[in-house]
Amino acid sequence: xxxxxxxxxxxxxxxxxxxxxxxxxxxxxxxxxxxxxxxxxxxxxxxxxxxxxxxxxxxxxxxxxxxxxxxxxxxxxxxxxxxxxxxxxxxxxxxxxxxxxxxxxxxxxxxxxxxxxxxxxxxxxxxxxxxxxxxxxxxxxxxxxxxxxxxxxxxxxxxxxxxxxxxxxxxxxxxxxxxxxxxxxxxxxxxxxxxxxxxxxxxxxxxxxxxxxxxxxxxxxxxxxxxxxxxxxxxxxxxxxxxxxxxxxxxxxxxxxxxxxxxxxxxxxxxxxxxxxx
Amino acid sequence: xxxxxxxxxxxxxxxxxxxxxxxxxxxxxxxxxxxxxxxxxxxxxxxxxxxxxxxxxxxxxxxxxxxxxxxxxxxxxxxxxxxxxxxxxxxxxxxxxxxxxxxxxxxxxxxxxxx
Numbered sequence: 001x002x003x004x005x006x007x008x009x010x011x012x013x014x015x016x017x018x019x020x021x022x023x024x025x026x027x028x029x030x031x032x033x034x035x036x037x038x039x040x041x042x043x044x045x046x047x048x049x050x051x052x053x054x055x056x057x058x059x060x061x062x063x064x065x066x067x068x069x070x071x072x073x074x075x076x077x078x079x080x081x082x083x084x085x086x087x088x089x090x091x092x093x094x095x096x097x098x099x100x101x102x103x104x105x106x107x108x109x110x111x112x113x114x115x116x117x118x119x120x121x122x123x124x125x126x127x128x129x130x131x132x133x134x135x136x137x138x139x140x141x142x143x144x145x146x147x148x149x150x151x152x153x154x155x156x157x158x159x160x161x162x163x164x165x166x167x168x169x170x171x172x173x174x175x176x177x178x179x180x181x182x183x184x185x186x187x188x189x190x191x192x193x194x195x196x197x198x199x200x201x202x203x204x205x206x207x208x209x210x211x212x213x214x215x216x217x218x219x220x221x222x223x224x225x226x227x228x229x230x231x232x233x234x235x236x237x238x239x240x241x242x243x244x245x246x247x248x249x250x251x252x253x254x255x256x257x258x259x260x261x262x263x264x265x266x267x268x269x270x271x272x273x274x275x276x277x278x
Numbered sequence: 279x280x281x282x283x284x285x286x287x288x289x290x291x292x293x294x295x296x297x298x299x300x301x302x303x304x305x306x307x308x309x310x311x312x313x314x315x316x317x318x319x320x321x322x323x324x325x326x327x328x329x330x331x332x333x334x335x336x337x338x339x340x341x342x343x344x345x346x347x348x349x350x351x352x353x354x355x356x357x358x359x360x361x362x363x364x365x366x367x368x369x370x371x372x373x374x375x376x377x378x379x380x381x382x383x384x385x386x387x388x389x390x391x392x393x
Binding site for chain 1: 327328331332333334335336337338339365366368369372373376377379380382383384386387390393
């Protein structure tokens with residue numbers, strides 16, 4: 001074999017090696033990117049968690065509304081607002097306006113200046129008689145010092161979990177007593193019989209099973225908030241509640257990762273799993 | 279003399295306890311109208327809605343026949359709710375959808391159980 005043909009062979013091998021390294025790099029980058037997409041995002045500061053900015057119509061007038069879930073969930077169940085009052089679970093789907101509030105719908109279902117909570121009248125939302133200071137209690141985006149409640153102070157006595165308030169413990173210990181009834185809207189119901197808790201086997205051997213408590217969930221949500229719109233009817237084992245779909249906001253992700261404890265809190269659902277996934 | 283004074287004290291104490299009890303019951307409850315006792319008369323469709331959708335908590339205990347009947351009653355309510363003004367219609371259609379959906383869900387679950 002001549003010197004020339006030997007050199008030619010080595011160059012060919014070098015090129016092949018280079019191509020292999022490049023292909024490997026591209027695959028690795030792809031994997032990292034997809035893993036980034038399918039890992040739960042780190043939640044914001046607890047005071048910001050579950051914050052909703054309502055700017056359908058109000059940006060031009062008194063400014064956008066800042067709604068803090070932590071304040072209202074300390075007083076009401078999820079069900080009473082998302083079923084009886086009719087707040088949608090998706091952004092911009094409810095159609096809240098000053099006019100609907102004044103008619104006694106949406107915020108105005110409770111904030112009508114007449115209904116009492118803990119013996120005190122609840123201030124009226126979007127009342128014609130309201131002054132700027134009253135409007136700013138809700139229309140507070142970008143305004144400093146206008147909110148009545150501050151997260152740290154408000155939740156100081158609530159039990160805490162790894163991330164923020166442990167709402168389940170707060171409810172169980174009686175620190176909070178979420179109300180499930182709004183007069184004039186809610187229907188009187190018999191107390192709920194506790195539903196069976198169950199374990200959901202994970203699809204992979206390395207994933208810890210899920211200890212699902214119907215009892216804990218139904219205190220906040222009743223039945224109709226979850227079934228069938230979030231968890232539809234299907235024969236057992238035909239729907240796979242993957243973390244991918246949860247991260248995309250479906251199934252458990254309809255609440256967990258938005259308002260209920262974040263998906264990073266692995267042990268919140270998977271007993272025996274790491275406490276927190278960064 | 280002592281008896282009359284004693285009776286008056288007892289009556290005052292009982293009245294005070296009753297008043298405190300009434301106030302605490304009001305304070306413990308959810309948002310209530312200040313004119314709670316004078317509840318406005320409900321329209322026929324709303325009475326039916328309240329009756330049908332007050333049973334969601336017990337959906338699992340109903341037979342397939344009972345669930346089918348509740349679904350039929352939900353369907354009968356739909357055209358009446360559609361006639362309401364926009365805001366009311368939106369709220370009550372959403373509630374009816376959830377209520378009916380749950381009954382259908384439980385009915386399906388029961389049918390799947392039998393298979």
